Amino acid sequence: MNRSQFLRLIGFGATGAFVFRPSWALGAIDYDFQGTPAGLRPYLQTPRPDSIWVSWWTNADAQTHVDFGTAADALTRTATSAPTRMGTNYTYHCVRLTGLQPDTYYYYKARTENVTSEVFRFRTPKAIGTGTGKFRVLIIGDNQVIDPAQRRYERLVERAKKKIEDLYSVPIEEAIDLVLMPGDQVDVGTLEHYRHLHFKFCGWISPNIPIMTTIGNHETYSDPGLANYKAIFRYDDLTCAGVSSPDPEVYYAYQLANIAFVHTSSEHITTAQTTWVQDIVTASDSAANVDWMISLCHKPYQAEQYIGDISTWMRNTAMPILAQTQKHVLNIGAHHHLYARGQTRQWPVYHIISGGSAWDQYWGQSNEADYDDVQKTVAHWTWQLVEFDLDARTMDVRCFSEANIRFPTATRWSYNSRLVDHFTRKRGITATPAKPSLTNTFAAPVTLPxxxxxxxxxxxxxxxxxxxxxxxxxxxxxxxxxxxxxxxxxxxxxxxxxxxxxxxxxxxxxxxxxxxxxxxxxxxxxxxxxxxxxxxxxxxxxxxxxxxxxxTGSVPSDPKIALQKSVYPPNEDIPVAFENGTGSTRDWIGFFPKGTTPRAGASPSWFYLNGTRTAPAAAIRNGTLNFTYNLPVGEWFAAFFSADSYTEIAPRVPIYVGNMVTMTPGSEAYDEGETVRINFSGAPTGEKDWIGIYRVGINPGPTPSVSWKYAAEASGFRDFPGLAKGYYYAAFMVNDQYQEIATRVPFSVGSQISTVSMEAAQVQQGSDFTVHFSNGPGIPKDWIGIFKDGEIPGVNVLTSYLYFNGATSGSVTFQLPDLAPGKYFVAMFTNDSYTEVSNRVTFTVQGKAPLEFEQAELEGNQMRLRWKSESGKTYKIQKSTRLDGWEDVRSVTASGASHEELVPVDRIADPKCFFRVTGD
Known part of the structure; x- marks a missing residue:
């Protein structure tokens, strides 16, 4: 369907009036997939109240023009720019329309010397700071799959458009102000994927609504410096509350109406980005014309599948900063190809995953955990509609489901915009729930439960x-x-x-x-x-x-102490949690230098369990002591003692007091035979401090290091020659022991480090088969992929894949009953990318051999069927009158190398009847 079919235009006068008649307005929504309409479909981006960017692709056209105006038949203004030749058959056209009025409809057409689009319409944003009316946002996540046979993302976009126009009975540009895409707009950052995946599949909506993207991990694949991304998207002059980004096309923020949108990058974690987030929060919190803040980060705040594959920077660093303002109400993530919604534990902030319709992800596929800061995880392909009522100061969010990857292809897209979640956030409400009470009374010790x-x-x-x-x-x-x-x-x-x-x-x-x-x-x-x-x-x-x-009467209650971390900077308090004291009023905890024996006068810092050096009147068994004494730099241990004695009642807890050492590898990837250099700074200068090199998956202590060297100076480097091919990390440890005082730094030596293997080079069609692997990188989203022989990963669409939870060795089993006969190869890829890290194993899927009949004869009103069989195997006899629409007659289990059945035939009812036998 093209837009001329979609709209019934009735005279383009000064107002450009039209009557809106979608095909589904008079009945049920037409969910049959039609695909993006043909012709030049421009792409709108970076909306401002007075400007907008219009962009599109051609093969080699040399002109870039956009004619526009406030009426469809009066495109009286023209904006022109020079196109950018980005590659053979990849010419990018991008022009900015300026001098626009806020909250105004404009009509436009894009043209070159060879092609002209139809006339499209868009609406400029409301004036900055506007606090009246409605503002609606469509959120739609990972695009990623370019396969033209599936066209997953294109289907999702089409369905979202139809549902939204049905909900509001207006064209999409009247219902929606902005589209947010939280990362992985492509599978790899090539021009092919930007043009024929992101731009093409967004073509249902991109000519009418501006789209704003966030960087995901897949944008960096095949384009690690983001040269293509930065050339295509125009975010470099955006500001929010007067704050600009130091890296504006990697992370950026802007304001529309009274809403601040903060796009962060989970792939570029720097101090500069963290400082910028703080600056945005500080400025927006004090800005009277900002009432809402929405943040985006491709890797999510939390996830219940592929647990741990989240942005720890967003969770532990950025979110506490964003939560400094009550205006921050929603964090949008993606990366996981499903929908999830939760609330942060301590702050009034929602977080969601909008995972679009990318590569398959479903329950039972990965490591999973039920977290209490996630309320819903729904493994469907979905999109979200956010409506701000700026007058009422409310945000209403609805999530609509369209498809389930676990369904067969024919019924996969069967949810038809099913509402699977709905939540709201209201600003200005100060009334909180009433303080509750616990109704229990305990007059005596209790037994559990x-x-x-x-x-x-x-x-x-x-x-x-x-x-x-x-x-x-x-x-x-x-x-x-x-x-x-x-x-x-x-x-x-x-x-x-x-x-x-x-x-x-x-x-x-x-x-x-x-x-x-x-x-x-x-x-x-x-x-x-x-x-x-x-x-x-x-x-x-x-x-x-x-x-x-x-x-009382529960499990044994051994005394124990615990610290929150193993390295404490000088002058930082050290909380020590303790439990199950002996009941003596003189139980105590003290710190001692490592290697010393606890004795009188040897502890520079100790307390009774009440936090003083005066014993309490009553026994204390459980609690936390806060040690404020500034322990000198060095290695220490905390110990738990009973009754003013030096009898230890719990295992010691070792710590290091001092600043963390900073380590960096000279490179993240070394060629085999190349010397590995590890740089360090901020070291404590101990004579026996050392750097150890370990293979990924091995911890220091029980297994010796692969190589090691002392590092006694404050800063410098150590070279490690002769490392065999493999994945490694460097650890900095003190005093000839295994106390780590630096973040481990990973690196690799050689290429195709990992190994995959199969038990046989031939696989029978319909049979499961196992792929073994070893020496993996140990990253949660490493995966084994299958491609057809001769195909190129990242260019051709993969046939199938399995993640394996970051294991360094093990096996995965493929269950692919519909895998067609042919030649394939299997290999390992790392970190959800197309970076191939193993050998390839080529294998052939062999088609099922046809059954060999020994007899098939009509005998009166019966058909005698005898075929060569396998003892114990189940066979199915089917019949048809037209060689299609086969119906089951019976299932039988063979008991020998030959099996025979007599099947009744109704010659009058079925003058023509065909029979066949299939094996399961």
Missing amino acids: VELASTAYQTTSGEAMNSTWFQVAADAGFSNLKIDRIRDVENFYGDSGSPLYEPVDTHAGLDILRYTIPASGLPDGTYHARVRHRDANTLWSAWSSAITFTV
Whole structure:
């Protein structure tokens, strides 16, 4: 369908009026895939109230013109620029329309000397700071799959457009202000993928709505310096609240209406980007004309599949900065090819994964975990619609599902814009849920299990309850937590399996106002418990008053101490959590230099369990001590002692006091035979401090290093010649021991380091087959891929693939019953890229040999069928009257090398009848 079919235009007068008549307006939405309309389909980007960029591709045209105006028949202005020849048959046209008015419809056509587009329409953004009206955003994630036979992303875009226009009964440019794409717009950053994947598949909407992209890991593949990305997208002069980006086409921010959009890069983690995020937050928080902030980061804040494959920078560094302003309400991620939604534990911020329709991802495929800061994970192909009511100060988010990769191809796109999630965020509401209480009373020690019960949820805001948070701690300050559990009113995790694969709510029927501590859930001891409630607007109540209870008859309660980390900078407090003291009022904890024996006067820092050097009146068994004494630089250990003695009652905990050493490899990848250089700085200058080289997957200590050298000076480098081909990391350790005081730095030596193998070079069609691997890089999204013989990874579409959770050795089993006969190769690729790191193994899929009939004769009203068979194998007899539409007659199991069956024939009802036998 083209736009002339879509709109019934009735005279392009001064107003350019038209009547909107989509084909689905008078009935059900037409979900049959039609594909992007033919012709030149421009791509809008970087919208401003007074300007917008229009771009498109041709093979070699030399002119770039856009005619535009406020009426379709009065394109009175023309913008012109010089095209960019980026490669053979890749000419990029990009021109900026300027002098536009805010919140105004414009008509335009793009043209060169050889091609002219039809007339399209777009609307400029509202004036910066506008706080009235509606602002709508379409979020649609990873494009990635270029396969023209599947056209996954094109289908997703088409369905989103149809559903949105059906919802609002207006053309897409009247309903939607902006499209956000959170990364992996391509599979590899080649011109082929930008033109024929991203631009082409977005063609349903790109001429009418501006699209803003975020860098994903796939943009860096085949284009590590992002030369293509930076040439195609025009973000370099964007600012937000007066703050510009030091690397504007890698990470950038801008404001539309009163909403700040902050696009970060999970692939370019630098101090400069972190500082920029802080500057944006500080400026936006104090800006009166900014009321909302949305952040994007390709790798997500949290994920329940391929656990750990997230942006730790966004989770641990950027999000705490963004949460400094109450205006930050939503973080958008992608990378995982599904939909997920959660709320950060401590801040009123939603986070989602918008994974589009990229490579297959489903339950049971990877390492998985149910996290309490994710409320829903739905393994569907989806898109999201965000509507801001700027007057009411509300954000409404809906997620629509279109397809499930677990369905057969014929029924895969069967959800038809099914609503699978809906949540809201309201600014300006100060009323939080009422402070709850725990109703339990404990007059005596209890045996587990024990149920903690909260009072009912109450609020004056009108918001429904969404979550409860139960905590049980060994100390009254709740720093030594034993139970720390958030539960939501619903928790979608996993699916129902074949054939429907429906999302499963694991909290269905669960009363989240009650929490049961299971038998053996806590050791004997005294504990403190509290609870709080969160509403559907992500706001938490105050914590309840704590109650205290004592557990008896539980698991053994060995004393223990724990520290939060193993390296502490000088002048930083050192909290030590302790539990299960002996009951003496004079139990104590002290620090001693490594290698010394605890004795009187040997500890420069020690306390009784009450945090003083005066013994408490009553025994303390559990809690946390905060050591504020500035321990000298060096190695120490914390020890737990009983009753003013030097009898240790718990394992020691070693630490290092001093600054972390900085290490960098001279290169991330060395040729075989090349000397590896490891640079270091900020070292403590110990005579026996050393750098060790280890293979990935091996930890220092039990297994010797591959190579090592002392590093006694404050800064310098060490060279390591003669390393065999492999994946390695360097570790910096102190005093001839294994205390690491630097972040490990990985590097590789040689190419095709990893090895893959198969047990046979021939695979019978329909049979499962296993691929073994060794010496992998150890990265979570390393994968084994299958390509047809002669195909090029990253250029041709892969046939199938499996991740293996970052294991360095092991095997994967492919179950591909429909894999066609032919020649293929299998290889290992690293980090979700097309970087090939192993040998290739070529194999052949052999077609099933036809059954050999020994007899097939009509005998009266019966057909005698006899064929060569395999004993114990099941065969199916089928019949048809037209050599299609085969129907089952019976299934039989052969008992020998030959099998015979008599099948009845109705000559009158079926004057023509064909029979066949198939083997499972």
